[in-house]
Amino acid sequence: MVILLVTEERRGRLKRSAAELVTAARELGGDAVGLVLGADPGAAAEELAAYLPRVTALRGAFATAEAVAAAAADAARDLGADVVLFAADKLGLSASPRAAVRLGGALLDDVTAVSREGGAVRAKRFSYLSRVTETVEALASPVVVSVKTNALAPAGHAGARGTVEVREAPAPADPRKRVGERTAAQGARLPLEEARVVVAGGRGLGSAERFAAVVEPLAEALGAAVGATRAVVDAGWRPYAEQVGQTGKTVAPELYVALGISGAVQHLSGMNRAKVIVAVNKDADAPIFKVADYGIVGDVASVGPALLEAVKETTAG
Amino acid sequence: MKVLTVVRQVPDAEARVRAEGGRVDLTGVTFVMDGMDEYGVEEAIRLREAGHDLEIVAVAVGPARFADALRTALALGADRAVHVVTDEQLDPVTLAGVVAQVAREEGAELVLTGGKQADWDSSALGPALAEHLGWPHADWTTRLELAGGELRLRHDVDDGVEELTVTLPAVVTTQQGLNEPRYPTLPNIMKAKRKELATRDLAALGAPAPRVRVVSQEIQVRPRLNRMIDGEPEEAAREVARLLRTEAKVI
Ligand SMILES: Cc1cc2nc3c(=O)[nH]c(=O)nc-3n(C[C@H](O)[C@H](O)[C@H](O)COP(=O)(O)OP(=O)(O)OC[C@H]3O[C@@H](n4cnc5c(N)ncnc54)[C@H](O)[C@@H]3O)c2cc1C
Numbered sequence: 029m030v031i032l033l034v035t036e037e038r039r040g041r042l043k044r045s046a047a048e049l050v051t052a053a054r055e056l057g058g059d060a061v062g063l064v065l066g067a068d069p070g071a072a073a074e075e076l077a078a079y080l081p082r083v084t085a086l087r088g089a090f091a092t093a094e095a096v097a098a099a100a101a102d103a104a105r106d107l108g109a110d111v112v113l114f115a116a117d118k119l120g121l122s123a124s125p126r127a128a129v130r131l132g133g134a135l136l137d138d139v140t141a142v143s144r145e146g147g148a149v150r151a152k153r154f155s156y157l158s159r160v161t162e163t164v165e166a167l168a169s170p171v172v173v174s175v176k177t178n179a180l181a182p183a184g185h186a187g188a189r190g191t192v193e194v195r196e197a198p199a200p201a202d203p204r205k206r207v208g209e210r211t212a213a214q215g216a217r218l219p220l221e222e223a224r225v226v227v228a229g230g231r232g233l234g235s236a237e238r239f240a241a242v243v244e245p246l247a248e249a250l251g252a253a254v255g256a257t258r259a260v261v262d263a264g265w266r267p268y269a270e271q272v273g274q275t276g277k278t279v280a281p282e283l284y285v286a287l288g289i290s291g292a293v294q295h296l297s298g299m300n301r302a303k304v305i306v307a308v309n310k311d312a313d314a315p316i317f318k319v320a321d322y323g324i325v326g327d328v329a330s331v332g333p334a335l336l337e338a339v340k341e342t343t344a345g
Numbered sequence: 346m347k348v349l350t351v352v353r354q355v356p357d358a359e360a361r362v363r364a365e366g367g368r369v370d371l372t373g374v375t376f377v378m379d380g381m382d383e384y385g386v387e388e389a390i391r392l393r394e395a396g397h398d399l400e401i402v403a404v405a406v407g408p409a410r411f412a413d414a415l416r417t418a419l420a421l422g423a424d425r426a427v428h429v430v431t432d433e434q435l436d437p438v439t440l441a442g443v444v445a446q447v448a449r450e451e452g453a454e455l456v457l458t459g460g461k462q463a464d465w466d467s468s469a470l471g472p473a474l475a476e477h478l479g480w481p482h483a484d485w486t487t488r489l490e491l492a493g494g495e496l497r498l499r500h501d502v503d504d505g506v507e508e509l510t511v512t513l514p515a516v517v518t519t520q521q522g523l524n525e526p527r528y529p530t531l532p533n534i535m536k537a538k539r540k541e542l543a544t545r546d547l548a549a550l551g552a553p554a555p556r557v558r559v560v561s562q563e564i565q566v567r568p569r570l571n572r573m574i575d576g577e578p579e580e581a582a583r584e585v586a587r588l589l590r591t592e593a594k595v596i
Binding site: 164268335 | 463505559564578582590596
């Protein structure tokens with residue numbers, strides 16, 4: 029089985045998700061080859077060579093899903109790849125379906141696990157707003173797989189370093205799609221998807237000021253990222269980049285603290301893989317308590333600050 | 346210009362989804378038009394209201410119940426609807442091929458669809474459709490303007506927000522923030538009954554072979570402690586912090 033692992037350079041470095049894709053490749057078994065795309069992919073390719081015997085870097089403009097899909101499909105064809113792996117970040121989710129169509133293959137998207145059953149590639153993924161876990165099997169080849177970020181443990185380095193070949197990307201960017209200005213998500217805070225702890229707030233916080241006064245210090249004390257519900261984002265209290273849920277981000281932290289959040293399914297779908305959930309809500313019947321490990325019925329205005337003090341005491345001791 | 350909006354009829358988010366014998370069982374579940382697709386229908390109507398000369402065709406590929414989503418789209422303002430009827434569960438890439446066939450036959454120049462569907466939890470339909478058609482696509486769109494055969498868009502990327510210019514024909518996937526979908530009014534619901542809702546047979550469109558098979562489905566259950574901590578705020582908070590440290594070992 030030949031596996032092509034597709035990743036991009038990000039600010040000159042290898043994306044964190046690349047090591048998770050290596051885990052997927054090892055799960056499947058076979059010969060894995062790395063493809064690193066980017067304007068300056070050399071250093072990232074060297075990083076990837078610590079995991080894989082062979083890495084190709086393509087230097088070029090890969091700002092669009094179209095360009096990434098075309099390069100990945102070409103490489104997969106040249107290699108005779110049976111499986112093509114992408115990270116299921118926004119770019120990967122956008123490029124992988126195009127690559128699957130280009131290759132006439134099957135797409136298993138946003139998966140949390142991969143395996144081989146006999147000759148077939150299988151994967152696990154969520155459906156019905158994350159209420160269902162399903163096992164799917166590819167019926168066509170090659171199999172394009174996008175792997176949910178943070179779902180698999182990052183792989184360790186291989187025993188021997190692989191070879192790296194850097195090439196110029198042949199095709200110029202498609203003039204039908206032009207990328208303009210890019211504005212980075214607000215703040216230099218910890219990226220939500222990578223955070224080990226998330227402190228999230230909902231409409232129960234009452235105002236943007238109260239949200240900032242209660243959620244931010246607690247997040248600070250826990251070394252956590254801040255999350256928000258859609259109701260909070262719609263109200264303009266917090267930026268969309270902080271929204272957790274179906275139309276926001278999916279997180280899988282060790283600890284998720286939900287303050288003044290009702291627990292609507294669209295919100296749960298983004299956070300229900302958290303290992304431990306703490307919920308504070310003044311309504312004892314709030315649905316969030318059904319998914320919580322520890323719940324406090326109370327007003328966030330008093331329980332929030334109390335939690336901050338308690339966390340400080342506990343972690344200091 | 347012809348605009349297609351692709352819609353799906355999915356379980357209501359609050360519906361209780363059950364699974365039995367390794368399959369999701371949807372009997373008794375209430376279905377609604379996928380909230381994500383509503384943004385696409387709304388945006389097409391707004392383009393027309395902004396003065397663009399458009400025919401809006403709502404398209405659905407799925408079982409008989411999908412006709413309800415099409416009727417809703419007609420009541421909202423779509424001019425006519427096409428329903429490719431099938432009980433087969435097609436994966437997004439295969440289904441995108443069917444929609445592409447309809448788009449070609451219709452001579453559409455813009456296709457709008459939801460960014461992520463609430464039943465199969467996939468965002469692949471839009472990009473796969475664009476590739477089948479050989480068109481560019483923009484996904485996770487939060488702003489859209491049409492001028493001189495070009496779309497100027499804003500959409501979400503991993504580390505923020507990006508501006509895009511896309512030449513038509515193109516596929517756009519829609520999401521929250523793009524607009525606030527309207528509700529169908531009673532007169533418009535009545536008017537929609539006289540609009541054309543054509544049905545097509547999947548076989549007539551080339552009956553594509555599915556590329557993915559669902560082996561099994563189970564309700565995702567993650568055992569939770571559901572432990573409620575009583576007491577005054579300070580007391581309860583201290584107890585939770587202690588449990589997080591000593592029992593859950595996460596702080
Ligand atoms: C297509 C679609 C996609 C969506 N995507 C998302 C998504 O990605 N993310 C998301 O979050 N939502 C999403 N939603 C919205 C979702 O359905 C809910 O409306 C939303 O999550 C509610 O946010 P909330 O819990 O902050 O607010 P509310 O539902 O208003 O709940 C506020 C809670 O705070 C409690 N409360 C009030 N005052 C206090 C107080 N003083 N102390 C303690 N508790 C208090 C209340 O008891 C209540 O439970 C989506 C909806 C649709 C239709």
